[in-house]
Amino acid sequence: MKNLLLFSLIMLLAPAIALGQRTKGTVYGTCPWLGPHAADSLARFDFVILDMENMFNNYDSLVKIKKINPKIKLICYSNPMEIFDPRIGGRPLQNSWTDEIYAKYQSWLLKTNKGNKAIFYHGMRMMNLSSACPKINGVIYSEWMANILLTKALKDTIWDGYTMDNSGGNCAWMYSGKEKIDADNDGKPDADTTLDRTWSEGIRIFLTKIRQAKGKDFIIIGNKGSVEFSDLFDGKIFEDWPNDYLGDKRDNGWWQCMANAKKTGPYTIFQVSEKNLKFAIASAALLDNVHVAVWQNNYKFYPEFRIDFGKPIDTFRQYENAVIEVDPAKKEAKIFILKK
Numbered sequence: 001m002k003n004l005l006l007f008s009l010i011m012l013l014a015p016a017i018a019l020g021q022r023t024k025g026t027v028y029g030t031c032p033w034l035g036p037h038a039a040d041s042l043a044r045f046d047f048v049i050l051d052m053e054n055m056f057n058n059y060d061s062l063v064k065i066k067k068i069n070p071k072i073k074l075i076c077y078s079n080p081m082e083i084f085d086p087r088i089g090g091r092p093l094q095n096s097w098t099d100e101i102y103a104k105y106q107s108w109l110l111k112t113n114k115g116n117k118a119i120f121y122h123g124m125r126m127m128n129l130s131s132a133c134p135k136i137n138g139v140i141y142s143e144w145m146a147n148i149l150l151t152k153a154l155k156d157t158i159w160d161g162y163t164m165d166n167s168g169g170n171c172a173w174m175y176s177g178k179e180k181i182d183a184d185n186d187g188k189p190d191a192d193t194t195l196d197r198t199w200s201e202g203i204r205i206f207l208t209k210i211r212q213a214k215g216k217d218f219i220i221i222g223n224k225g226s227v228e229f230s231d232l233f234d235g236k237i238f239e240d241w242p243n244d245y246l247g248d249k250r251d252n253g254w255w256q257c258m259a260n261a262k263k264t265g266p267y268t269i270f271q272v273s274e275k276n277l278k279f280a281i282a283s284a285a286l287l288d289n290v291h292v293a294v295w296q297n298n299y300k301f302y303p304e305f306r307i308d309f310g311k312p313i314d315t316f317r318q319y320e321n322a323v324i325e326v327d328p329a330k331k332e333a334k335i336f337i338l339k340k
Contacts, residue, residue: 038299
């Protein structure tokens, strides 16, 4: 069985190993503000995602980060699917467009077939990202939201890219029970297949507008480690990696996550707990495109992020500077640093 596991791993991952591997630590930040010493910590990384509100709350810190580390990639984060309900402090940009939505575009607030608010996360209200969203002044919400981001946030060259939260193309799974989502506002529950199709179309509209406006060198990332929209994304965030909702559930979904990660672009991120950091870094070393982040809003630079594996010597686990062993079933790994 052990040999079979080794053979399967080689067949799955060998084509991805090419040029050698340095651990790629990153930060996945969704907090709207930064502490007084955050810039110094964040500048140690090469790739950092930060909430868009920081350009209004902490712009000096963003400038400082880039001054300390001119090579860093700063990526703007937002969640276009939801607004805070009720609105909260510290988010001037989202609060400004929330006020505008309530004043002018209430038909873009997603509802159920009973006419109630569509809610997925407590304290937030879902917006209608689908292509079935009613048009107002000739546009649907996904078009309007893309334009808002482009003109209010992404126009600033402080950002090297954009991260879209809730970027999965299917939506029906979010709502079940006595009420269903009514994206086309006809008072009837949408069939799951219809909702997922129009939701996917709406997200494609949103992403396409950003890609066309910002160009091919602008980095665009989404969460959920699915391979959809691969023509528009440069990477995906595998939240709480490994997760088992992407298909094959073997070994907590590790195999499926690894297979998907090969296809999700050069800025793919495994987001993990501190406990699973070594396991994630060792697994990422089997690929050549994966960054590792420890939870959200954690700016600590871990010693493991300094590991330089060097070039691969064989197709499975031995490198110039280290040997790795990965046990997906136990969510464990060993990294043996070779003496030079």
